[in-house]
Amino acid sequence: MAGQSEGNQAELTTAEANVPCMAFVEVLTMMGIDKKLAEKAVQTTNNVSAEAAVAWVFQNADMSAGGLLADDPIDFDNVKMVFAVNTSLKMGVGKVAAQVGHACLGLHRILMREQEQYAEQLLQWEAVGEGKIVLNGESKERLEQLQSQAVSLGLPSYLVQDAGRTQIPAGSCTVLSIFGLASKVDLVTGQLKLL
Numbered sequence: 001m002a003g004q005s006e007g008n009q010a011e012l013t014t015a016e017a018n019v020p021c022m023a024f025v026e027v028l029t030m031m032g033i034d035k036k037l038a039e040k041a042v043q044t045t046n047n048v049s050a051e052a053a054v055a056w057v058f059q060n061a062d063m064s065a066g067g068l069l070a071d072d073p074i075d076f077d078n079v080k081m082v083f084a085v086n087t088s089l090k091m092g093v094g095k096v097a098a099q100v101g102h103a104c105l106g107l108h109r110i111l112m113r114e115q116e117q118y119a120e121q122l123l124q125w126e127a128v129g130e131g132k133i134v135l136n137g138e139s140k141e142r143l144e145q146l147q148s149q150a151v152s153l154g155l156p157s158y159l160v161q162d163a164g165r166t167q168i169p170a171g172s173c174t175v176l177s178i179f180g181l182a183s184k185v186d187l188v189t190g191q192l193k194l195l
Contacts (some may be wrong), residue, residue: 024050055127078182079125084137103177106158135192143176149188155180
């Protein structure tokens, strides 16, 4: 008798796994993914998470040719976050790391606050490994110029101004972070060298 109830429990679990979690499906459809493809993605990834389903969709982008994506398909271009460091400040390695951390968190807060606009790209970025690149931004003036270019292209950005508690004067512009499709971000930072 105990064996039968265990068997029924296993069957129930298997049956539940075959039914896609509709909350995850809704997240994908809000991103412009056709409901049929969203259900397939959630079901194929065993209802793990919306992020796993989005990753599956990106990995199987060729399915869009079969008409499974909605009229406004996702742009499968890579998404990345870049950090331009003001090297004229001669910050130590630890200070640079801390300032890049501030830039990442500051920009991430903007993306979360404006989720309606950036949710799709944020999920894509998370699904493909959260690419981050640290570049030589040279000076405060250069960071401000880069931020102006980013804004003109509609890219979210965040410029860190240091509190002045350790190595550099208060208000110093240390790191600029920019997020978006790689093709657009590269228009702004593509000429900068790696740090």
